[in-house]
Amino acid sequence: MTTDTTGYKPGLEGIVAAETTLSSVDGLKGELIIGGFFVEELASQASFEEVCYLLWNDARLPNAQELAAFKQELAAMRAIPEATLPLLEAAARHKVPAMDALRIAAGSLDLDLGETDDTQRARALTARIPTVVAAYWRLLNGRQPLAPRADLDHAANYLYMLTGETPSAARVRGLETYLNTVSDHGLNASTFTARVIISTQSDMVSAIVGAIGALKGPLHGGAPGPALDMVFEIGTPEKAEPYLRAMLDRGDRLMGFGHRVYKVRDPRADVLANAAEKMFLADGDMRLYELAKHVEGVAIRLLDEYKPGRNLRTNVEFFTALLLHGLEFETDLFTPTFAVGRVAGWIGHCFEQQRTGRLIRPQSVYIGERERQWTPAEAR
Ligand code: ACO
Numbered sequence: 522m523t524t525d526t527t528g529y530k531p532g533l534e535g536i537v538a539a540e541t542t543l544s545s546v547d548g549l550k551g552e553l554i555i556g557g558f559f560v561e562e563l564a565s566q567a568s569f570e571e572v573c574y575l576l577w578n579d580a581r582l583p584n585a586q587e588l589a590a591f592k593q594e595l596a597a598m599r600a601i602p603e604a605t606l607p608l609l610e611a612a613a614r615h616k617v618p619a620m621d622a623l624r625i626a627a628g629s630l631d632l633d634l635g636e637t638d639d640t641q642r643a644r645a646l647t648a649r650i651p652t653v654v655a656a657y658w659r660l661l662n663g664r665q666p667l668a669p670r671a672d673l674d675h676a677a678n679y680l681y682m683l684t685g686e687t688p689s690a691a692r693v694r695g696l697e698t699y700l701n702t703v704s705d706h707g708l709n710a711s712t713f714t715a716r717v718i719i720s721t722q723s724d725m726v727s728a729i730v731g732a733i734g735a736l737k738g739p740l741h742g743g744a745p746g747p748a749l750d751m752v753f754e755i756g757t758p759e760k761a762e763p764y765l766r767a768m769l770d771r772g773d774r775l776m777g778f779g780h781r782v783y784k785v786r787d788p789r790a791d792v793l794a795n796a797a798e799k800m801f802l803a804d805g806d807m808r809l810y811e812l813a814k815h816v817e818g819v820a821i822r823l824l825d826e827y828k829p830g831r832n833l834r835t836n837v838e839f840f841t842a843l844l845l846h847g848l849e850f851e852t853d854l855f856t857p858t859f860a861v862g863r864v865a866g867w868i869g870h871c872f873e874q875q876r877t878g879r880l881i882r883p884q885s886v887y888i889g890e891r892e893r894q895w896t897p898a899e900a901r
Contacts, residue, residue, distance in 0.1 A: 538883075555705055561792055576868070609625075619658060627646070631646075631724075643868045646726065650860060659683070683850075689803065706866070751777070790837055796840075
């Protein structure tokens with residue numbers, strides 16, 4: 522083993538690589554601040570358009586006129602370029618996962634913009650990613666994509682394009698709270714990817730395509746289903762304790778609990794639990810919500826018993842899965858819907874990075890051989 526004197530940090534853990542006014546994640550306090558607001562204050566009250574504006578305008582909220590104009594600008598850009606649909610049709614024929622379809626289509630989203638700047642690209646990407654996801658989802662399920670409706674706000678229109686129905690206010694609020702909650706989260710892997718790409722003076726579409734690629738991986742946004750599968754398998758409250766004990770006795774991890782950064786609680790879990798409760802209440806069927814809350818309570822009690830001192834608490838995935846399931850989203854739609862929300866933060870970070878004008882270019886430590894002698898191929 523070599524003694525490291527270079528400051529090398531695997532995974533860049535603890536390295537500060539940006540200054541930001543967009544969000545602050547404090548894992549020891551269990552705190553998430555977005556644009557100066559605690560997530561608990563912002564997520565359930567703001568519209569998604571307000572959060573975009575906040576993240577793209579140096580933490581400034583729009584007044585009523587600015588908000589109306591901004592909503593209109595976004596709504597006017599929702600239709601995808603003509604060439605994007607055949608790409609999605611081809612992807613559906615191959616039945617690729619929705620995140621792959623989004624990655625394929627995202628690169629084409631500025632095709633019809635002509636000579637343009639990153640502000641326009643930012644609007645087009647934000648407005649069109651939901652159109653891509655909804656169109657692909659319908660194609661994959663043998664249905665025709667629906668044209669976006671300019672009379673609906675961003676979140677409502679996404680639900681409409683998926684289902685063909687005008688969604689209830691409670692469902693729109695549920696989705697909007699989710700999108701706001703995940704809109705930004707410090708220098709996570711996809712956000713860092715976007716910042717690296719834009720720091721080369723590349724364009725916004727390239728940065729967002731890269732970020733989508735990073736988000737897709739199961740260590741980031743790509744594995745939200747298992748927490749809900751666990752609740753379904755438990756099925757009834759009395760089975761929760763034996764089921765969870767059996768998992769812990771086998772040394773399995775309880776899905777939806779614990780977090781690398783949040784060591785007291787994941788504040789997003791509370792926000793989404795409240796949003797899910799309101800939405801299920803409005804829909805009139807609380808059975809799944811009540812079962813999930815019961816499973817959560819038993820899980821925390823057992824985690825304290827089996828892993829004392831670890832303080833393992835519910836993470837964002839647990840209630841994300843419950844909320845999105847309540848919106849009738851299938852599991853394969855969870856990560857693309859995460860992208861629908863996180864694009865707001867990616868773009869905010871790109872603008873911030875552009876203002877620094879600084880190329881991101883860390884170093885590596887060479888640990889290979891030196892002074893090798895060349896051998897021609899036939900002599901190897
Ligand atoms: N269930 C049971 N035990 C757990 C859990 C869990 N969910 N999470 C951590 N532990 C235990 C570990 O077994 C370990 O115990 P030990 O020291 O006795 O071996 C101890 O707690 C610490 O575990 P680490 O892996 O060091 O904790 P870390 O902070 O690295 O893990 C992680 C974070 C990966 C999220 C983990 O808690 C986990 O696997 N959770 C379940 C999967 C999950 O919910 N993933 C989604 C995370 S949210 C997100 O990524 C956006």
